[in-house]
Amino acid sequence: MIKVLTSPGKYVQGKNVIMEMGEYIKDLGDKALIIADPIVEELFLDDLKAGLEELNYQIEFFNGECSKIEIERLKKKAAAEDAEIIIGMGGGKTLDTSKAVAHYSDLPVVIVPTIAATDAPCSALSVIYTEEGVFEEYLFLPKNPDVVMIDTEIVANAPVRFLVSGMGDALATYFEAAASALTRATAMSGGAPTMTAQNLAELCYNTLLEYGVSAKKAAEAGVVTEALEKIVEANTLLSGLGFESGGLAAAHAIHNGFTVLEETHSKTHGEKVAYSTLVQMVLEDRDPAEIEMVMDFCKEVGLPTTLADLGITDVSDEKILKVAEASCAEGETIHNMPFAVDAEMVKDAILAVDVL
Numbered sequence: 001m002i003k004v005l006t007s008p009g010k011y012v013q014g015k016n017v018i019m020e021m022g023e024y025i026k027d028l029g030d031k032a033l034i035i036a037d038p039i040v041e042e043l044f045l046d047d048l049k050a051g052l053e054e055l056n057y058q059i060e061f062f063n064g065e066c067s068k069i070e071i072e073r074l075k076k077k078a079a080a081e082d083a084e085i086i087i088g089m090g091g092g093k094t095l096d097t098s099k100a101v102a103h104y105s106d107l108p109v110v111i112v113p114t115i116a117a118t119d120a121p122c123s124a125l126s127v128i129y130t131e132e133g134v135f136e137e138y139l140f141l142p143k144n145p146d147v148v149m150i151d152t153e154i155v156a157n158a159p160v161r162f163l164v165s166g167m168g169d170a171l172a173t174y175f176e177a178a179a180s181a182l183t184r185a186t187a188m189s190g191g192a193p194t195m196t197a198q199n200l201a202e203l204c205y206n207t208l209l210e211y212g213v214s215a216k217k218a219a220e221a222g223v224v225t226e227a228l229e230k231i232v233e234a235n236t237l238l239s240g241l242g243f244e245s246g247g248l249a250a251a252h253a254i255h256n257g258f259t260v261l262e263e264t265h266s267k268t269h270g271e272k273v274a275y276s277t278l279v280q281m282v283l284e285d286r287d288p289a290e291i292e293m294v295m296d297f298c299k300e301v302g303l304p305t306t307l308a309d310l311g312i313t314d315v316s317d318e319k320i321l322k323v324a325e326a327s328c329a330e331g332e333t334i335h336n337m338p339f340a341v342d343a344e345m346v347k348d349a350i351l352a353v354d355v356l
């Protein structure tokens with residue numbers, strides 16, 4: 001059995017690091033195409049310009065969905081501009097798109113998350129959606145980003161819901177890695193989990209339970225504290241390395257299932273993943289006290305624990321079965337669970353979490 005751990009070339013985190021961006025990327029090339037979430041123009045274009053003083057760059061705004069059409073559009077733009085580096089700046093969708101554009105253009109990529117809402121920044125993976133926002137496929141990339149740089153001042157001042165969503169995404173990491181370790185499933189890294197990945201996933205979970213509430217309060221006040229720094233690292237780096245090299249299992253497959261319901265489209269990735277983590281715990285028949293502890297954590301930080309919280313108010317067996325069937329599609333990570341899982345079981349577990 002071959003074990004593989006994969007990671008970005010460099011991870012940089014801290015207050016106002018965006019002002020020093022040029023320093024960390026100057027060796028990668030001279031001319032950059034910045035693929036920016038439209039929010040960048042509104043909120044921190046000046047800081048970005050200050051951080052890139054000596055670099056030659058063009059900014060192109062992201063269209064809103066990480067779809068094949070958008071990736072193709074930006075790839076053409078990179079070629080037209082003779083870009084030597086792709087810089088992705090924004091939320092998970094902008095970052096995933098930037099990674100894919102860099103891959104197809106054969107260029108290095110620098111990832112600058114402006115929220116800590118998912119574990120997308122560090123991975124060698126882009127999640128592709130249709131133009132309508134329905135999950136389409138995972139695009140596996142040959143390497144992780146060259147640099148990931150996250151400015152905690154920006155994250156602390158973003159809407160709190162995003163930091164909480166990142167905790168939801170990070171919450172799944174330990175449970176999915178633990179399930180994958182039992183089956184020794186091949187993780188997204190291309191090998192079985194190392195001890196390192198499993199321990200990072202566990203550190204991620206413990207950090208959430210210990211510092212999650214305090215970090216949320218810091219973000220509500222718009223201040224950078226050590227607790228906030230710890231949660232940003234858990235959401236971005238620990239969860240990223242933990243899922244990619246530790247393995248995914250039921251929770252993310254169930255998340256993908258939820259995307260078939262239009263009602264859940266206004267909920268974030270992390271919110272759907274948090275609920276799906278509870279569903280995985282029920283499937284696993286975990287100790288009710290442990291499930292209750294995780295539910296209490298979700299309630300305390302504001303993650304969904306009912307289907308209504310996920311936007312699904314008109315609940316029917318038929319509708320939830322659709323979610324469950326999509327979760328169990330061939331090739332889904334739910335099949336990394338240490339026991340056979342079928343759509344009926346998933347449907348019942350989704351409904352059970354709602355009543356719990």
Ligand SMILES: NC(=O)c1ccc[n+]([C@@H]2O[C@H](COP(=O)([O-])OP(=O)(O)OC[C@H]3O[C@@H](n4cnc5c(N)ncnc54)[C@H](O)[C@@H]3O)[C@@H](O)[C@H]2O)c1
Pocket residue numbers: 037038039043066090091092093094095096114115117118119120121123124125126127154155157158159165169268269270
């Ligand atoms: N590739 C991976 O390994 C991986 C892992 C987890 C999730 N994902 C993907 O990530 C995506 C979800 O990412 P997301 O939740 O970040 O969504 P997103 O990229 O849609 O961003 C959410 C919103 O936040 C806004 N935003 C960004 N920065 C902001 C700021 N500082 N202040 C205010 N608003 C800001 C954006 O404009 C956007 O409207 C999904 O497509 C999911 O599949 C990928």
Ligand SMILES: [Zn+2]
Pocket residue numbers: 118119169252269273
């Ligand atoms: Zn995720």
